[in-house]
Amino acid sequence: xxxxxxxxxxxxxxxxxxxxxxxxxxxxxxxxxxxxxxxxxxxxxxxxxxxxxxxxxxxxxxxxxxxxxxxxxxxxxxxxxxxxxxxxxxxxxxxxxxxxxxxxxxxxxxxxxxxxxxxxxxxxxxxxxxxxxxxxxxxxxxxxxxxxxxxxxxxxxxxxxxxxxxxxxxxxxxxxxxxxxxxxxxxxxxxxxxxxxxxxxxxxxxxxxxxxxxxxxxxxxxxxxxxxxxxxxxxxxxxxxxxxxxxxxxxxxxxxxxxxxxxxxxxxxxxxxxxxxxxxxxxxxxxxxxxxxxxxxxxxxxxxxxxxxxxxxxxxxxxxxxxxxxxxxxxxxxxxxxxxxxxxxxxxxxxxxxxxxxxxxxxxxxxxxxxxxxxxxxxxxxxxxxxxxxxxxxxxxxxxxxxxxxxxxxxxxxxxxxxxxxxxxxxxxxxxxxxxxxxxxx
Numbered sequence: 001x002x003x004x005x006x007x008x009x010x011x012x013x014x015x016x017x018x019x020x021x022x023x024x025x026x027x028x029x030x031x032x033x034x035x036x037x038x039x040x041x042x043x044x045x046x047x048x049x050x051x052x053x054x055x056x057x058x059x060x061x062x063x064x065x066x067x068x069x070x071x072x073x074x075x076x077x078x079x080x081x082x083x084x085x086x087x088x089x090x091x092x093x094x095x096x097x098x099x100x101x102x103x104x105x106x107x108x109x110x111x112x113x114x115x116x117x118x119x120x121x122x123x124x125x126x127x128x129x130x131x132x133x134x135x136x137x138x139x140x141x142x143x144x145x146x147x148x149x150x151x152x153x154x155x156x157x158x159x160x161x162x163x164x165x166x167x168x169x170x171x172x173x174x175x176x177x178x179x180x181x182x183x184x185x186x187x188x189x190x191x192x193x194x195x196x197x198x199x200x201x202x203x204x205x206x207x208x209x210x211x212x213x214x215x216x217x218x219x220x221x222x223x224x225x226x227x228x229x230x231x232x233x234x235x236x237x238x239x240x241x242x243x244x245x246x247x248x249x250x251x252x253x254x255x256x257x258x259x260x261x262x263x264x265x266x267x268x269x270x271x272x273x274x275x276x277x278x279x280x281x282x283x284x285x286x287x288x289x290x291x292x293x294x295x296x297x298x299x300x301x302x303x304x305x306x307x308x309x310x311x312x313x314x315x316x317x318x319x320x321x322x323x324x325x326x327x328x329x330x331x332x333x334x335x336x337x338x339x340x341x342x343x344x345x346x347x348x349x350x351x352x353x354x355x356x357x358x359x360x361x362x363x364x365x366x367x368x369x370x371x372x373x374x375x376x377x378x379x380x381x382x383x384x385x386x387x388x389x390x391x392x393x394x395x396x397x398x399x400x401x402x403x404x405x406x407x408x409x410x411x412x413x414x415x416x417x418x419x420x421x422x423x424x425x426x427x428x429x430x431x432x433x434x435x436x437x438x439x440x441x442x
Contacts, residue, residue: 029053037208040215044092044162046208049190055202055209060220070217070224072103080145087153092162092211096148099203099210100170105139105262108405111199114138117148118170127151130263133373133414134270139262163189170203231279232260237271239293240371249292250281267401268371272381348379359385373414402437415441 033056034048059066080094100118101107108114112121115138121131127147129137137143155165158173168176179197193204217224246269247257258264260276269275277285285292344355352363352375363375370383377383400411408419408431419431425440433439 026050033212036216036219037212040211042092042211043090045189046211047189049193049205051190051193052205052208052212055205056212059209059213059217059222063220063222066213066217066222067225068227069098069102070214070222071226073098073214074224075226076103076141076145079142080149083145083149087149089149089152089156090162092166093149093152095207095210095214096152096166096169097145098214099206105141106404112410114405115144116141117144119144119148119151123147123151130273132376132378134266134268135263135273136265137263139265143263163192166207167192167198167203170200171198175199230260232276233279233282234274234276235282235285237269237275240271241269241292243267243269246292249288250277250284252277252281265403342385344383344385346377346379346381346383350377350379351375352377355383355385361385374416399438400441402433402435402439404435406433406435407431408433411439417441 030048030050030053033052037046037048040046059069076097077094080097081091084091084093097103097116097118100113101116103116105116107116107118109118113119114121114136115124117138119129119138124131124138124144124147127150129143129147131138137147152165152169155168159165159168164176164180167179175198179192179195179201182195182197183191189204192198193201195201213220213222243254243257243264244267246252247254256278260278261269264270264273264275344359346355352366352372356363356366366372366383366385367375369386400415402411408422408428411433412419412422422428422439422441423431
């Protein structure tokens, strides 16, 4: 009997011991983080809560990635600081891109917030950024920083409470006020966090963790790694060109192209926005000349036999600006027709309907010829118009390649259709889609 009780006591001790050790370990971590946060000199208080631990752990667990993230942050800090100082804004705001996007140009989250500063679509437009189907300047660090700081300046003028501005920036003024009203003492930031009134309540621990890691990265054996700045040259593009064809002609990887042109978000490169390529590729670009456009299918879609059998005929066709074209829809039932093309520059007040009526064609044709995903156009944009061209767009089959951040609902919204139609056309049993997957649109 005595042996039995001894065994039972030993078993209980062995079960309790790991819990006790773990509790002691957590207590040590809590004490350490609390002490380190108190040592940070900012006008905004940084009260510790154990919720912070998992957010700090995201930095300390993956040291290689954190080294890149911190390297990017420290590289742009002087630029951000200079803008904040010019506007007499608190330095606390500079940690927002680190907290919201981890300095990721391709950051994309709910509510159409994108880029380094996680700017919503309407906010980006309001503060001067270009955001359309081809260009999204929220992915440009310098331009998005200027827009974000202008936004923060207006918010700070409305409320000089720094925490309120940070919370409202990541959520909305309405949610910030709702959260403040639900707690007895709105100065206690963790009470606001636990109020559950914020869609993005994690901005509170994310921001504090961002501040923490910029001060104590060396304590966690993290060495910031400054990103490489490749030599780039701005080149003139005479006609729109598919990204994959352009990269193939210059022997560029997509990652190389995207790193130098983060704002280009379409499969086609527009002519209305600066295009950057590695310096060592500039001579190749000019050596390739018109061949880059010849096969791109944007200035004109040449028949297969014309492109393959007789180069002189192709050159004559380009000179005459008249050739046999195939409708963009790639339908097997489409027959080549004779048409003459010209470039139309959109004027202020133009809409696709009036342009189509003026040149005796249809809106669908103009959208197909210029690879437009919707009816949005802007002054100065150039459109290719084919005179006397007819195509049966009713039977056209359009496809879309899924990109990072896409959802069925966002794709449906862009292409004036519904999620149910997309699922039916593509025989999808759920809303799940994968990057690179091709979807039928009609």
